Amino acid sequence: MEELANRQAYHHGDLRSALIETGLHLLKTKAHGDIGLREVARETGVSATAVYRHFPDKDALMRALALAGYEKLFDAQEAAAAAKSSREESFRATGQAYVHFAVANPALFGVMTKYMSDAPGEEARARAAQARPGVSLRENIASLLPDGASKRAQDVVAIQAMALVHGLAQLVLGGQIPNDPDLINAAVDQFGNWRRVQD
Amino acid sequence: MEELANRQAYHHGDLRSALIETGLHLLKTKAHGDIGLREVARETGVSATAVYRHFPDKDALMRALALAGYEKLFDAQEAAAAAKSSREESFRATGQAYVHFAVANPALFGVMTKYMSDAPGEEARARAAQARPGVSLRENIASLLPDGASKRAQDVVAIQAMALVHGLAQLVLGGQIPNDPDLINAAVDQFGNWRRVQD
DNA sequence: ATTGCTGAGTTAACAGTGTCAACATAACGA
DNA sequence: TCGTTATGTTGACACTGTTAACTCAGCAAT
Structure with missing residues (x-):
């Protein structure tokens, strides 16, 4: 049997x-x-x-699923950025990959945001995996800043980048903005433009 | 009795x-x-x-709560913007109010995003109330664009503004970025700066 | 080889949930 | 005053996450 x-x-x-x-x-x-x-x-x-x-309980199972999801997301970001040459293109690719991953896997992305938020005593590996997509964006965006940029400026820009892609993903999933790849990509791309002229 | x-x-x-x-x-x-x-x-x-x-069912009850939440959020935005004089300050105030409302009412905000997303055959009033906070941002941001800005450019900027504040709220609630009002306000403020220099 | 222990699965049960059907009754118009 | 209807009630069903008690395969040690 x-x-x-x-x-x-x-x-x-x-x-x-x-x-x-x-x-x-x-x-x-x-x-x-x-x-x-x-x-x-x-x-x-x-x-x-x-x-x-x-x-130990349902939450732990869901967190394991969320962890798997974050690893997949990170892989997708790396794959998208690998083809690009310039740092700016890499940033755009990672940002767009974030949104497109969320749109392509809505339920999984929902589990990621719901169960991975504020993981209390989670193992280091889990927290690291969760942070990686953000770090990915952070590094790419930091490399676009002027050399003499303050740490504060770097933090603000990194947070903006994360918020932009996360917000785009959430709004598209919620149906509050249309699932139009051109529009989404434009929103991400112009963030890069902004950075270049910024202070 | x-x-x-x-x-x-x-x-x-x-x-x-x-x-x-x-x-x-x-x-x-x-x-x-x-x-x-x-x-x-x-x-x-x-x-x-x-x-x-x-x-008719639990979802309807939750959507009613979400609706009430959106109205409260809109009131908070209006109250925050009323004190400001310039359009740019109004935009900043509405954006910051959005994030601070979410942080101040995490459970309610969660219901809003969960049950108001993609409301299928909802009454017009509900959809309107849900859209108002976004419209609020949209109008304020549109007024900052150059007069000759294309509709496409307006759409992109509006979507960016919504994504920024929504993403900031979600990330703070999820514990992915610290609940630091100065940092949050800076992230919103610098978006206004960006717009001014944009194309 | 037998014995006994531990790890990994099972069934049975409990509290709690959303929802439905059948019943009760308050309020109001004829 | 008397139905009718809107607005409540209780009881039940299927489902959920979780615990307790049990079974049993597989391995270690005598």
């Missing part, structure tokens, strides 16, 4: 990975709305309480 | 208002996390199913 085989497989410890995998799969097809602990357990072909052998 | 008096009062039709009121009260004290239909009914001193005489 394949069930027996699966159960034996899970017994070696890859149930945790399997849960995350089906979780990501569910989020890919959901588009909107939350995902349930029982739902992912059921879809994995395992009892609901089996989840608790690998995660 | 006050209970009897309340029930009689509700019978005249102000239960709907009462539910919204206690809902807003609950959101004020919650800080984080969702609110429940049964919870607000219980707190109002009424049975859970009574809610269904005034709202």
